Amino acid sequence: MPDLAIDVRGLVKHYGSTTALDGLDLQVETGTVAGFLGPNGAGKSTTIRILLGLHRAGGGRAEVFGRDPFRDAVDLHRRLAYVPGDVALWPRLTGGQVIDLLLGLRGIKDAPRRAEMIERFELDPTRRASTYSKGNRQKVALVAAFAADTDLLVLDEPTSGLDPLMEAEFQRCTREAAGRGATVLLSSHILAEVQQLCDTVTIVRSGRTVLAGRLDELRSVTRSRLTATIASGAEVLGRLEGVHDLEVDGDRVVCTIEDAATAEVVGAVAALAPSALTIEPPSLEELFLRQYGAAEDA
């Protein structure tokens, strides 16, 4: 039995007559980076609020480090850092003040990487929060989160409003935190980001988990799609290892290929002198859309 930092089973939450969570499952092993995906209104933020003890679970089980996040909220919060997707700050305080305030409220006196993070995120800590743009407000919360060691990072769409350079910086910081042994729960809409950072993904829809697993395992379920125009002899491709679903229709050839077989298959296709060739990489997007498409049809 692996050591679970977050263990959510059959979580239910109603707000009046609306059902936000309807039996959601989410397991995050200690020391891993977990992606948490789903469309707007799927219940991601509700789950996170329950994990933070801000909202109370209506049914099912939610544990953080084996403890009840509602009852033991304060103790657990000393071990975690949270970055919301829409950071609201105190307009009259400066960015630097807010960073210290957030660290202090977590019980941290001296944050070892405060100055480094301010520099890396190119934040001016002397400006008042009311003068910050959305991206800068986001940076304040990110600096406070990464400035000190923490056991768990709860990130709810943390890069909304950041420019691509800052997003890359965020990814480096997350990797470093994971390298120090932190567990990361990353809720995001940016699939490329999840694909880059995460070991596992959990996809939720309408308050339920529709797919969960290690990203490399899930990827192998979704293979790259190869489309080529080959005058003749394309049938030989079917004999290659790692080639599936081969369809030959005149000179149009479509098949799916496994990651590992890419080089061999491309070599074989090249030998057949194709006039056109595209390979769509195995993307999380495809996985994501397939899950949603399927649920949409149902």
Next chain:
Amino acid sequence: MRSRAWAGTAGLTRLALSTERRWILGALVAYAATYVATASQIRQIAGTVGERVGLQGTVAQTPAFRVLLGPFEHPGSIGGTTLWRVGLFMLAVVAVLAATVLVRVTRRAEEQGQAELVGAAAVGRLAALGAGAVAASLVVLAAALGTAVGLAAGAGAGAVDAVAAGAQVLCVGAAGAGVAAVAAQVAQASRAALGLSIGIVLAAYAVRGAADVRHSDVVDRLTPFGWAEAIDPFGAVSWWPLLTAAVAALGLMVVAIVLRGRRDLGSGLLAPRPGPASAGSLRTPVAVTLRLEARPAVVWTLALVGFGVFVGSLVPTIDRLGAAEGGLADALRRLGGAGALTDVFVGAMASIGGLAVAGWGLALVTRVHGDETGGRLEQVLATSASRTRALLAPAAVAGAGVLPALAVVGLATGVAGADLGDAVAASVVQAPAVWVVVALGVLGQAVGGRWTVLAWGGLVVATVVGQVGAAVGMPEWLQQVSPFTHVPGVPSERFEIVPELALSGVAALLLGLAVLAFRRRDVPR
């Protein structure tokens, strides 16, 4: 687990003290200044015991004054008279102040999202409530201190009486904070929480007013205002009501704590109701202004009717005062010029009504600044709405609304006791002066940045120079600065069209300047 729920209270309290510092210091200064200023005014109007006893037998006996100011029981000292003149009102204000600060620290932080950031730190569920209670208590303490110091320094009150007056503030302030603590748990929106608290404070004030008119001490003692009156500074001082107030405030805090423990962050019993899914006719800046200002307009109308009824109901008493030549009659004449005392009174009150209407107009046009800092103005200007339209839509609504608003004041005054025709005329002639103040407000919004305070500055100057200035004998040229000074003093003076047209012209000029200024500046500034 109890102790864990309060974790982080100290940290949040420090934060609250830094964000709410202005309120605490402001309460101290405002309360001290109000009592010093009122005491000096009382010395002028009713400096002798005889004059004050006369006041007690006439004006103070009218139901309108008993409702608003409470019974006048201690005319013997300047301090007792000062406390009668503003005491109850300041008690209502301290309840509202305490409620405001408590709601700002608790529910508003939840609504705006800081509470979520904070709640994810090692901070307990009740910490914000604890910090809010401390901050609200400090505001109440500051107001109580200001009251005691102001009465001692300004009115020469003795230590016991001054401290007792401060204790009155503690009574009502603590109750206000307790009510707000519960309201902040019940209502989901911070505005609703504050509105609920203020509504309860006003209801208590009204119950106390009715009880004072009927001389019913039993009903009176049901409200915090009644507890405060039972302390009786400048009379037989009693400290027991403080205990009643402490028990009530603690009880309300316990209710708030229980409610907070049972609810999710950000949720409440009174959730904002869903609205229409589509905008309908809500497609122009004017339509948006009308929609957003409809509810405040109802509140303002009720307040203006209340003011008119109050003024009208005093007219019969003023008639009786007519023969007397005391300090009060002189003071009224200084406010409103020569003529029969009743006419002077109606005219003077009409200009105060005009200031209130100007306050409504300013509240409406200064929304532009809120829209600008909130980022909404950018979005509006990014559409096909021109800058001129965005700026002038609230100005147009306010400008047009001034006439019916003034008519409402006049009608209420007339129906309640004054001559109907005179009262409506006296009120409506104020319109051009109100337009000048509102137009100045629009100019402030147009220039933007720090200049937005120009809006309220105009109203403050008009009030100080026009109302207080006349009473304390400010030089004539300085009084001319207020637009209200130029309005013909109907009904005691003849109506003249020239100053009315001139004031309207000034207002139009200010609006023109506003459009020019707004066209060329950065938005947001």
